Amino acid sequence: MSPKLVILDRDGVINRDSDDYVKSLDEFLPYPQAIDAIARLSRAGWTVAVATNQSGIARGYYDEATLAAMHGRLETLVRARGGEIRRIVHCPHGPDDDCDCRKPLPGLLERLRQELGMASLQGAWMVGDSLRDLQAGEAAGCHSALVRTGKGERTLAKGKGLEQARVFTNLAAFADWLLAQPEK
Template sequence: MPTPDKLVILDRDGVINQDSDDYVKSLDEWLPYPSAIDAIARLSRAGWTVAVATNQSGIARGYYDEATLAAMHDRLEALVEAKGGEIRRIVHCPHGPDDGCDCRKPLPGLLEQIRQDLGMASLRGAWMVGDSLRDLQAGEAVGCHSVLVRTGKGERTLARGKGLERAWVFADLAAFADWLLA
């Protein structure tokens, strides 16, 4: 069973793949950062459990469907597996901002789902890596260490500066993995 001190939870858009203000709506638009795929595989091979927690309100907005999202995640897992790694769990929130769910980050519902799925008592001491304040807030709500990457919306988040007092900041997921594995 994984332990929180060896768990890394990743946001998807802007951390693992290029983000878009117009939403990533198809497999063709899902463009992974090669260094992020490699970083996930390296973490996994080094004994870290890697999970993904992603808001996907484009489903609620009708921009794409669950099958399209599944195709993106199948591709992500295949790329990581081709490098000898594994993503242990991917969870997503399909709701819009006004749907009143408990899973949309900054709420910690997705992270709680990961905790339950992995059979963990707590997420205290795990790492939450994101490119927006809401990613970090979700992690902090359950005791995760916060990591902001400068990719995706990370530079904009950093420029705002609010709520980042406890965050570690890295250029990208690969730089964080380098530091964590050093």
Template sequence: MVSPNLTPQKLVILDRDGVINHDSDAYIKSLAEWIPYPSAISAIARLTQAGFTVAVATNQSGIARGYYDEATLRAMHERLKMLVAAAGGHIAHIAYCPHGPDDQCDCRKPLPGLLTDIQQTLMLSSLQGSWMVGDSLRDLQAGEAVGCRSILVKTGKGEKTLTKGSGLEHALVYADLAAFVDDLLADKLG
């Protein structure tokens, strides 16, 4: 359920792999391979408890590549929701792109389709001022396309993204999701 008082400034959109859970260049193909960062689960719960709405926007091209199916992805997302709920939090919506890089969809990040899906689902007129947290440039580009403020975490592919440096002019950089949430909840980010 979406709060009737939800404003874009109280919305935090998270990439999944590398932000919430460990990532793999070989893809996260099963529930057994989906290993969350404990600090990320508690960070999501703290956001919820502080009145923020949390959504997830994740590219899942492993489906198009035949590495796993949508039922497996649903199992991963159910586990995520269960862990967050057990910690006292809530994920309002998970938007995912099942397409491959050559499928010419409009949802695969860096395109903003997943974020506009979140915007429509949460019935927001805009995402201007929301937070987009990712570990890759394409996460941040998708967020910036719809007016989100960019947060790059060093977990997952974040260190590699930071090394490249290009396109990160507007991003704040944090060690992980928990460190960003610490500053956000301490009102250090405005």
């Protein structure tokens, strides 16, 4: 049986992204539809987790405490809608740091699998707005979904590496679709 797990990228999927990085609590602007979608998935029995690259830490744009404040706000908003984000994991490294957790590598997802006590991620969902999100998910055995929010339209326009991905307008559209699927 597939795990009822949805792993979300953060910037561009849950909140507005910025080419200049989301560096403060004031710049952390969740999409209302995304907060509602997370809560609906959670209330329907799906485990929801977040796996996010946060190279702004390595670049010195913000620190771990600022990131924790953003994630605290996110969890509070989801709880207010009756949902839960079970885990949030992040990669604080830059692209040249040679870590094993930065997407498109599957290290963050493997960490989530271990922390959630799951034997496998086979059949879980990875939802992102970039090819690297989908590549990480597919490498870990997840189904992949691309949202058009954030960098999703740009990713879609490139058209490479999306053969296995389902495409949705936003996280709410993904949640609508997933919750309409028959239980397996």
